[in-house]
Amino acid sequence: MKYVLWFVVIMSVIQAKEFFLPKDIYPYLNKENPFYYQAIGEQYVAKGRERISEGTLDTQLNAAYDNKRYPVTTGTYEEVELFKSMGNGVELAMGYRRAQGTQEYNNIKTGNDGELISSIKVPLFSVLYDISQNKVAIQTAKLNTVQERHQSDFNVLGLYFNISKIYYQLLLQKQLVLTQKGLVDKAKKTEKFIDKQIKTGSLPEVMRIEIKQIVIQREQAYLYEKNNFAMVKNVLLQYLAIDTNRFYKKYKLPSLKENNKALPVLKYTIKRAIDNRPDLKVINFDVEKIALQKEYNKLAAYPKFDMKFSGTYDPIYEEGYKVSLNFNLPLERNKYHGMEEVLQKQNLLMQSKKLKAIRKLKTDIVNVYQKIKTKKEGILFLKKELSLARKLEDVEIKKIHEGVGNLMFLNQREIASLQVKQKLLKSYYDLETYFLEVDYLQGKL
16 A cells, blocks of 8 residues: 555656746747747848858859851861859869861861860959959858848747747736636625525525626626636647647646846846847848948949950960950949948948937836836735725625625625736736846847
């Protein structure tokens, strides 16, 4: 018998449910959860686009073949080339070509064995400033990837904040159900007392009808609160991607209580918020991208000056070379000045956007601190009000037991106590959401 008892105790411990707390939300925020993946998915898209941008530097193998047999002219052309574009705009090429007969689109002619050819194209000002369209595209794509990572962090922060609010709403609904059930139990207890008193002739028969009506009204309110609880629970489990049976098999819900946590010093909270908020970091990367575009726009202030050197080697005719220069200078330079103005205005807009976001953030933190202070003071008043309401309720119960009471007054007193209790519970819920908001504004998960 002793061993059986020990077995029962051990099994009860193993199967004991744990309280579901806000920290338990984290394990359900994973890539299998569609709400979570939707919050973070864009960063993977941005990573793919970054790889696409790096494709401009891919080594390319080009091949061409022409075999012409016209009535008067004939010719063949064969070419294989490896081409590589560099980040600073330099282009390298190396390959082999063989041209016989009359060429249709060029005047190239080689020996029977063909020739090796190599070339280098240097955009002088791009090399001088170490900037090119390729480099800008790649750096912008990299900035987009990191920016989307911070945006994903902000999205997850908002998702966790919303799920946590629903969690506390569920705890509130659980308490509202219990308070409404308590009101039903009080009415049934009074109904039993009245039944006894009617049987002894101490109370009139009409009171049986009155108390039954009160019981039915309270049962209806109880049913309404249970329905509200079920709907909030369904919303929470939807975000967690877990069904009801699995949830209740593992967890139980704690009671909603007053949060007595102390707030950190206001100025430190504001500093942490400015340092940590992912949405502010997103703006910073917009500023960096504008700075990159400004750097690239410097090239438009100078002529486009490309130099290309090509060298060939023929086994019979030995080596040869070709030098090409390409010069282009827009005399008015409207494109350069216009883009410079656009980028300057965009930078001012981004700086203004960040300053606006910081000021709003500071105001939101100050306001939520004020709401917490006011709510805590309001809770103290509600506790006093609830104590008084319960005393008045006890007086009416005593009157009923002494035969001088009235069911209408008792009903009013019990409902008044319920309403104050529910106001207190809703204040607990508000307080929890305000503390959540403090963490959210700081960028804390």
